[in-house]
Amino acid sequence: MSSPLAMLKKNKRAPLRGPSSHRGGQGGDAFRGHLYTESPPSDLELMSSMMQRLTQLEVKVKSQAQEMELKEKQITILERKLNLPPEPKKDVDGKEDLAKTCRRLQTQVTQMEHFLSDYGLTWVGDGEDRSGAVRLEQEEAVQEQTMWHPDTSAVVTGFHMNFDLVLRNIRQLNIVAGEGESFVQATAVGAQLSTRDPIRLRLYSNGILMFEGPFRSYREPCTQRCLQDLMDGYFPSELQGRYPDGVPFEVHDHRHEEFTERPLWTEFPGKGLTVGAVKNTASATPGRKLTMDQFLNRLPKVVVKGGKVIDVRSSVKATLQGSSDSQNNPAILIDTPAVRAMDERLRSRGSPAADAEDVATLRVKSEDGNHSYIVKMLGSETIGHLRQYLDGHRGKGLPGYDIISVFPQQCYSDESQTLASCGLTPSATVLLRPQKGSSQSTSPSN
Structure with missing residues (x-):
């Protein structure tokens, strides 16, 4: 039996400190191996145990993150499937509408084919429908064998x-x-x-x-x-x-009779005789006769026909009085610079020049319609120049007047407008209308 002093002298062997020595049989818990030990764990042991736990938690967190990502993908797919609108009823309705449309179109095609066949025509179509057309012709040929055609x-x-x-x-x-x-x-x-x-x-x-x-x-x-x-x-x-x-x-x-048309009346046999005295028929209606002026006043003054202004009263008066009056009142040609230039070109060259196309010929009717004036002007001349030529020929003591056209109905009051801008070229007919409230015309400036 050894003494206590001898026990103190013996060296006691201690196991090496490491990760395996701490786990023991406690399932990898560093604290359980030294739960009932005599001394508390050191800082190194606590640090190693903490590192192990952190490593395990990181692995677990990573695996859980991957699992969550996979779950989220599955959830997204399921949500997309749930969000798809279930339209089985609409699909059925669409199929029914499509079938009705097909039947209606087929009926229309059949009716059109029968319409064409009534006139001896056949629908051929393009190259893609040749086989269908041939099949349709065969079916129609079979139908024609049993169908009556009037x-x-x-x-x-x-x-x-x-x-x-x-x-x-x-x-x-x-x-x-x-x-x-x-x-x-x-x-x-x-x-x-x-x-x-x-x-x-x-x-x-x-x-x-x-x-x-x-x-x-x-x-x-x-x-x-x-x-x-x-x-x-x-x-x-x-x-x-x-x-x-x-x-x-x-x-x-x-069937044994022949149809003969009967006349609507029977002719009188023999000669016809007139019964009663002979009556004189007059074409004139009874009543007071109208004078020529009264008859002319009932007629319209002018009539527009075919873009031309026709003086009805003058022509009827000339017809009633004879052709002598119409020859005694011909249209009066007013002397203008354009007329003088045309005369000079005619005398010098023997024929009108080609540059005379810019000349506008205006036929002007007086206020009472008894006089007509022929005014030849350049298209660049203005309404004021037309007034000058008319006033120079008619005199300046006459009442004021407006220059108008019947077709189109327009009054040319702006004396600065040219004949071309007014649409009075190359020829036109205008009328002179007395002004209301004006006693004397004003002479425009040149």
Whole structure:
């Protein structure tokens, strides 16, 4: 047995301090290994334990962040799926509308094809629809074999009237049209039973008489088509628009008689005699006769026709009085610089020059319409120059006047305007209208 002193002398072996020595069997907790130890953990142990925990937390946080990112992506995808508008009902409605549109368009196409076939035409289309057009032609060819065509059923050439066949087919058509059947017809006081009024048809040896006329000969193409339809056992095509459901016929067989048109009146036989005394007829109406001035006052002064102003009273007066008055009052040509220049060019060259196209010819009617003036001016001259030429020829003691045009209706009061700007070139007709409240014209400055 050793003494206490000997125990103090022995060296006690201690394990190395490290990460493995602290974990022991405590699941990696640095504090649990020294929970019941005699001495507290050192700073190095606390620091190493803290670093381990930080490392574990960082790894855990990183894994959780990745997991959260994955979850967010899944949530985003699910939210997008949830936000898609569920429109199954709208899709069904759209399909129904599309089907209705297709049926409507198909009906229109069929109607147009039938319309074209009535005129002997066929829709060909472009290159993409060739196969569809060929298939459609084949289907139409099959339909045409079993379809009745009223235009081609009538054989115009070599027509032969078969009265017995027509009568037999009309009896069958009358049964189909409901001969003798009654229907309810509305009236003003209620309703009553009535029957269909039949069409009266008379058959003669040289033609037919339908309704109340007129007479139709067998030589007419329309008559041949009508009777050919009846002989083929069909309702006449010319009556289908008027009677779409058919109508019975009331036939009168006069095949052994020839229809002759009766005149509307019977001619009187013998010679005609006049009864009574001879009466003189006068073309003039009774009453007081009008003088020429009264008759002219009832007529309009001027009439615009075709862009021209026609003096009605003057022309009628000249007609009543004879052509001498119209020759005694010709249009007066007023001397202007343009007229003098044209005369000089004519004398020097022998013919008017080409630069005379700028000359405007104005026909001016006086206030009372008894005088006409021909004024030749340059297009650059103004309304004031026109007044100067008129006043120089007429004198300056006359009342004031306005220069107007009837078509278009316009008053040329601005004396600085040129003839070209007023639209009075190359020729025009103007009128002089007395001014209201003016007693004397003013002479414009040159």
